[in-house]
Amino acid sequence: MNAQILDGKATAATIKAELSERVAALAAQGVTPGLGTLLVGDDPGSRWYVNGKHKDCAEVGIASIREDLPAEATQEDIEAAVRRLNEDPACTGYIVQLPLPKGIDTNRILELIDPDKDADGLHPTNLGRLVLRVNEEITSPLPCTPRGIIDLMLRHDIDLKGKEVVVLGRGVTVGRPIGLLLTRRSVNATVTLTHTGTRDLEGLVRRADVVVAAAGVKDIVTADMVKDGAVLIDVGVSRETDPATGKSKVVGDVSAGAREKASWYSPNPGGVGPMTRAMLLANVVEMAERSAG
Ligand SMILES: Nc1nc(=O)c2c([nH]1)NC[C@@H]1CN(c3ccc(C(=O)N[C@@H](CCC(=O)O)C(=O)O)cc3)C=[N+]21
Structure with missing residues (x-):
C-alpha cells in the first residue's frame, strides 16, 4: 500500500x-491577542522552538510578549516572571517552555499559571475540565499536541468513530491527555494507552486502526506490528547525527517498513510538530475571543 x-x-x-x-x-x-513565552536558559533547541512560536504569531497578527531568563534563574525568579505574565493585560495566553533547568520545581511553576491564560492547556485545572466534560462543549484550552493530532486526522476525513486507537507513551503532553479527547462522545474512539510496562505491545498494536506513536524510541513501530491500512501518526522525537551531512536530525518512532503498510501516515518532521504550533495559536485566539465575549 x-x-x-x-x-x-x-x-x-x-x-x-x-x-x-x-x-x-x-x-x-479592539482586541489584540498576545502570546507570552517564558524561556529559561540558553538551550539552542528550546530557543529555536520559542522563536518559531513568535514567528507564527507575527504571521497571524498575534502580539508577542517574551520573558527570557538566564540559566541561573532561581525558583523565585521564575515564579516572579509567571506572576508578571498573569498580570500583564497584553498577554492573553502564554507558555512556560519545557524542560526547565534541573533543580526547578516544574509542577509548582505550572500550577501558578492563570488557567485562563494557559495556552498549552496543561494546567491541572484545564486537564481536570477535560476529565469532567465528557459530552458538553469544552470552553477551556486543550492540550496542543493531542488536539493537533485529532484535527489533522479529521481534516483529512479520517473517521474515528468506533475505531481502535493504540497510543504508545504515557507522557503528560501527548499520551495521557490524548485518550481524554479521543473518548469524548463527539469523537467516540476506543483507546488503549501503552507504556514500558505493557505486555504484548505487538499484539495490541496489530489490532489498531490508528497508532499514535509517542514513545520517543526510534523505529519502535515495526512493519510486523502494523495492520495493513492502519493510520500511523509519528509523534516521538529522537535526535541522531545524519551521516551524510554530520548534522543532527529528528527521527520518529515509526520504521520505514511500517510506513509502507499504512493507509495514512503523518511524517516526523512535517506532521504533528507544525500542528502543535498551530493549535497553540488556536488556543490563544479562542482565549481572546472568550474574554472579548
Ligand atoms: N511548554 C511547552 N509546550 C510545548 O508545546 C513544548 C515544550 N514546552 N517543550 C518542547 C516541546 C516540543 N515541541 C515541538 C513543537 C513543534 C515542533 C515542530 O514544529 N517541529 C518541526 C521541525 C522539527 C525539526 O526539524 O527540528 C516538524 O515537526 O516539522 C517540534 C516540537 C513543543 N514542545
Missing part, C-alpha cells in the same frame, strides 16, 4: 490562514 501523507505543514498553514481572519475580526472589536 502506498500511504497517503497527512501533511501537517500544509494543514497548519490552512489553520493559520483561518486564524488570521479571526484575529482581524477581534482587531475590529
